[in-house]
Amino acid sequence: MENYVLTDAIGTQHTFAKVPQRIVSLVPSQTELLVDLGLESKIVGITKFCIHPKNLRNEKVIVGGTKKVDYDKIKSLAPDIIVCNKEENTLEMVENLRQIGQVWVTDINTLEDNFQMISDFGNLFDCMAEAENWNQKIALAMNDFKKFIQNKAVKRVAYFIWKNPYMVAAGANFINEMLLLNRFENAFAKLSRYPEVNIQEINKDKDLDYVFLSSEPYPFKEKDALEISVYTHSANVILVDGEMFSWYGSRILKAFDYFKKLHQNL
Template sequence: MKQFKDQLGTLHSFETAPKRIISLVPSQTELLYDLGLEEKIIGITKFCVHPYHFKSTKKVVGGTKKIHFEKIKLLQPDIIICNKEENTAEIVEQLSSICPVWVTNIISIEDNFQMITDFGQLFNCRTEAQKWNDKLTFALSDFKKYIQDIEIKKAAYFIWKNPFMVAGDDTYINELLKLNHFENIYANKGRYPEVELKKMRLEGDPDLVFLSSEPYPFKEEDAFEIGRFTHHAKTIFVDGEMFSWHGSRLLKAFPYFKILHERLRN
């Protein structure tokens, strides 16, 4: 019997590496696939869009906040993968009656490395996990060299409308904003604060306003509405997956960030 501790500190015991995996976290579904575990993944959410073919080859068991408990139970999983931010504590508790529920908690890039290491040990794919961590370490080092001479700009990163909400402190998005030399004007307002557009200039007067593609898909009319309340800010639509998906997606995020900075120079 081997014991493993997840990122909430919960201890899980397994006699053998889990062979029937359900993932309720889109970015972690992608990571499990990239770790070579496709054959072991039996259930996903409707938001698990990468890799694309999973929609037709894996059983969809609901979303990240609403699940089909009976569908999950019938699949007889050995383990269910959740995330503290994506899934509710109630879902984790409910599913714990079926099998062990592994919960990740990714705030920093270090947390991301730890999750990949944990999956390597948990699913007996240590070599693949190490390869991914090596690739990410190299890419992170390269990006830090690239970014070191780029000046810091004040930014606001919008994730929702009605009400307007932004990414604040103690979030993975904020960590990637800092990495990119974007100073989050809402970093001291909580994790995902609601904001009043008319107060934006008083609260930090950002140079850049980022409108994410997810979880709310912002459109041109939203950019126009928000733009009325900024002084000189440039409004930019950004790929939410690159800023908020952890796991192996981070490797694709670094070249995306470089392109973003090139756009900002022009």
């Protein structure tokens, strides 16, 4: 096989003499996608947060988290490729990992980015048929969901991801993309990334319909909803599954059914 050149989402060119056989994956949702593309046997290292499928953490080497890893442990695995994400992993981590081997970085802010990532993995790991199959299934489910949602009234929301300090998902990220898909207007969309907010002023000039408390990265519970409801006035405070709003990759296929149930229960 001749050398082949591929470019990742941040513009880094990679030259491969053969299809990568030993994968370290440092993003939970991308680990799940790799498994769904039939690559589980090639995964040699994962993070402690790679919880899907459930058996994986008992069968693969855990090399750390998404922000901090054991470089020596990763080096000992002799990976052909280390799969990262621009938002999930730090620039410092990526630069250090490049001293060990090739680092493929994804950057997912939109649904189109997600389709591209799946196609890229198909080319990178020589599983084009599986990647195309997943993209087709996701596209069909997305179109079905768009028909379901098209006549729903737009609702104004705040989506909380953290407590102490309170932080929300703002614009230019994948959570905001999923909110828009659901016809939820993000009250903080004009801000960037994940700003801190003053909970006592959460509904000031916002006219919120709903406040969503995500199950991750901070595991909001009912007691948190009660605490926050003091400040939300007429807005309903609802616990939501963070994986469905923030996990890209193959997880999106399950998200559409979850979103339908969510709307039916609002």
